Amino acid sequence: MSKKAQPSLLVTTVGMDSRTQHMLQLFFQGPCKNSCEIVGDGTATVSIVDMDAVDSDSLYRQQREKFPEHQFILLSLKDRDDEDSFFVKKPLQPKALMNVLDKVKAGCREELKAEKQAFVEPVSEQVAQPAVTKSVKRQSKPPSTHRSAMQLDEKSFISFIGALQPVDMSDERQVNDAHYDPKSYLQGYFQSACKVALNKNQILQLDGSWKPLLIFPRTNEVWLDANDKQLQAACRVPLKVLNGADPALDGKGSGMTISVVNDVDGLDISDKDGFQNIDSFLWKVSLWTSQGRVPLGVDLERPVYLRHWPNMTRLMLFPHAMRIAALMMEHPRSLMEIARVLNVPQQYVFSFYSAARALGVAGQVKRQADVIVAPEPVQKPKKRGLFGKILDRLKIG
Amino acid sequence: MSNYKIIFTGPVGAGKTTAISSISDDAPITTDESASDMTRERKKATTVAMDYGVMRLEGGEAIHLYGTPGQERFDFMWDILTTGGIGLVVLLDNTRTDPFVDLRFFMDSFSEFIDKTAVVVGVTQMDKNPRPTITDYHLHLKGMGLNPPLFEVDARESEDVSLLVQALLYTLDPGLVEE
Ligand SMILES: Nc1nc2c(ncn2[C@@H]2O[C@H](COP(=O)(O)OP(=O)(O)OP(=O)(O)O)[C@@H](O)[C@H]2O)c(=O)[nH]1
Ligand SMILES: [Mg+2]
Numbered sequence: 001m002s003k004k005a006q007p008s009l010l011v012t013t014v015g016m017d018s019r020t021q022h023m024l025q026l027f028f029q030g031p032c033k034n035s036c037e038i039v040g041d042g043t044a045t046v047s048i049v050d051m052d053a054v055d056s057d058s059l060y061r062q063q064r065e066k067f068p069e070h071q072f073i074l075l076s077l078k079d080r081d082d083e084d085s086f087f088v089k090k091p092l093q094p095k096a097l098m099n100v101l102d103k104v105k106a107g108c109r110e111e112l113k114a115e116k117q118a119f120v121e122p123v124s125e126q127v128a129q130p131a132v133t134k135s136v137k138r139q140s141k142p143p144s145t146h147r148s149a150m151q152l153d154e155k156s157f158i159s160f161i162g163a164l165q166p167v168d169m170s171d172e173r174q175v176n177d178a179h180y181d182p183k184s185y186l187q188g189y190f191q192s193a194c195k196v197a198l199n200k201n202q203i204l205q206l207d208g209s210w211k212p213l214l215i216f217p218r219t220n221e222v223w224l225d226a227n228d229k230q231l232q233a234a235c236r237v238p239l240k241v242l243n244g245a246d247p248a249l250d251g252k253g254s255g256m257t258i259s260v261v262n263d264v265d266g267l268d269i270s271d272k273d274g275f276q277n278i279d280s281f282l283w284k285v286s287l288w289t290s291q292g293r294v295p296l297g298v299d300l301e302r303p304v305y306l307r308h309w310p311n312m313t314r315l316m317l318f319p320h321a322m323r324i325a326a327l328m329m330e331h332p333r334s335l336m337e338i339a340r341v342l343n344v345p346q347q348y349v350f351s352f353y354s355a356a357r358a359l360g361v362a363g364q365v366k367r368q369a370d371v372i373v374a375p376e377p378v379q380k381p382k383k384r385g386l387f388g389k390i391l392d393r394l395k396i397g
Numbered sequence: 398m399s400n401y402k403i404i405f406t407g408p409v410g411a412g413k414t415t416a417i418s419s420i421s422d423d424a425p426i427t428t429d430e431s432a433s434d435m436t437r438e439r440k441k442a443t444t445v446a447m448d449y450g451v452m453r454l455e456g457g458e459a460i461h462l463y464g465t466p467g468q469e470r471f472d473f474m475w476d477i478l479t480t481g482g483i484g485l486v487v488l489l490d491n492t493r494t495d496p497f498v499d500l501r502f503f504m505d506s507f508s509e510f511i512d513k514t515a516v517v518v519g520v521t522q523m524d525k526n527p528r529p530t531i532t533d534y535h536l537h538l539k540g541m542g543l544n545p546p547l548f549e550v551d552a553r554e555s556e557d558v559s560l561l562v563q564a565l566l567y568t569l570d571p572g573l574v575e576e
Contacts, residue, residue, distance in 0.1 A: 026478075394563055
């Protein structure tokens with residue numbers, strides 16, 4: 001137990017609402033190491049007056065009349081030069097305030113004559129203009145592209161990933177099954193059309209096996225006349241099958257055409273719910289297509305990197321996505337290692353990587369040697385228990 | 398009792414008071430006054446000293462949420478507030494004239510604290526002003542040698558604010574699991 005220092009200055013405030021006082025209190029407890037304390041008028045020997053408050057001049061005069069023996073510290077944005085009082089200019093600098101408090105302390109030591117005064121109701125209430133109550137409620141919903149995206153729980157995520165068996169790296173078939181070719185699905189075409197539209201800064205329309213997709217690079221939006229359920233279903237079907245009706249198209253279906261849209265007014269996009277943010281769209285399309293797999297050519301044992309955090313508040317979240325992102329941001333690790341370090345099913349990590357790669361924020365390092373070989377496990381900080389509880393609380397809320 | 402804090406900072410009107418209220422258990426304390434001088438043109442109420450909120454945790458612990466005043470006249474508060482802080486949440490308002498100046502200012506002002514802990518950035522009001530984009534912010538952060546979690550956030554949405562704080566915790570410890 002540390003011995004609490006006896007406060008050498010007992011202070012009262014004038015023209016300050018109780019909450020601003022609280023700020024001063026923090027200052028006294030912190031930098032001043034409890035050498036000052038805010039008390040009622042009756043026991044104080046020092047008055048701190050906020051001279052920027054409404055009526056501050058008359059409040060100051062009244063306080064002086066009531067407590068002529070007080071020492072006075074005046075705070076103001078404007079310079080002042082009052083007799084018999086100290087002045088600290090705002091913005092308050094800790095050093096300046098501290099200096100003045102030291103001077104006041106020295107003065108007090110000489111005088112030592114704090115007489116008890118009758119308790120007087122603090123005058124601050126009528127001065128402070130109370131807060132306009134914060135209304136967290138909004139008047140109207142923001143456009144759908146600026147709303148938080150859905151969060152999937154474990155059960156619904158697994159339902160579209162399917163099996164969660166760990167991949168046995170020595171079994172070629174299992175390794176193969178953990179891969180898919182985005183170009184065999186709508187994903188590949190959605191992805192490259194968006195890329196072209198963004199690079200050329202042109203409105204594009206993608207037509208083909210399914211519904212047309214419109215891409216608006218300036219607003220970072222796509223427009224599609226389909227709900228999530230329909231989109232998810234279409235994502236899972238290989239193009240070969242989607243194109244099935246047309247024998248002229250073989251396999252890695254072209255059947256997809258990209259055209260530049262010059263006449264925006266001619267588009268039938270009255271359904272505003274059809275708009276979605278490009279990243280949110282590509283992210284969920286690749287989650288649904290990958291079904292817990294990674295794109296062809298990705299080496300499960302070579303480190304992958306995350307260029308920066310994806311904009312998680314606008315993406316469809318699934319279990320452990322935040323942890324995977326945080327770990328990838330530490331330094332590159334292989335997908336297998338990420339799953340191991342975090343102790344989560346590999347398919348979650350594969351899903352995350354596929355989606356982040358579709359957004360262009362993730363990739364694989366060229367050679368093993370490109371990575372600094374970093375110490376393996378994440379060290380466990382002391383506060384883990386506390387952090388875990390905060391998380392718990394945040395996720396319920 | 399433990400005294401862990403998360404600090405919310407950012408320019409006037411970025412949504413600090415709103416963000417704290419949207420995840421605080423108790424009605425938060427704020428020291429808003431009707432905005433005066435230059436602030437008034439932008440909004441009705443501004444925080445002059447600080448915001449305070451609390452998240453109560455299982456087992457009686459609590460995490461304290463402090464918001465710095467958006468106006469700089471109480472900037473000495475910042476030192477005090479960050480003592481015992483576990484991390485920083487910077488909120489930026491996308492409708493401000495130059496949010497990148499704000500970004501740099503707050504990253505610089507709190508650089509010592511950020512070095513010791515962690516930082517996340519939330520960009521608010523993107524529904525009103527979609528530009529600059531999140532990618533633009535990443536570019537600027539990169540130029541400053543930083544790469545923190547950076548999300549579009551509507552301070553009125555507890556889900557958004559919660560994710561931002563979660564990212565802060567996972568940055569401090571990716572291995573973290575719920576208790
Ligand atoms: N449209 C929109 N409004 C928002 C968003 N985030 C916050 N707001 C609103 O912006 C206003 C300002 O928010 P405050 O919480 O008072 O901002 P502050 O950072 O505490 O401001 P100071 O105390 O003056 O520094 C409030 O009316 C919020 O409801 C957002 O993403 N979009
Ligand atoms: Mg405020």
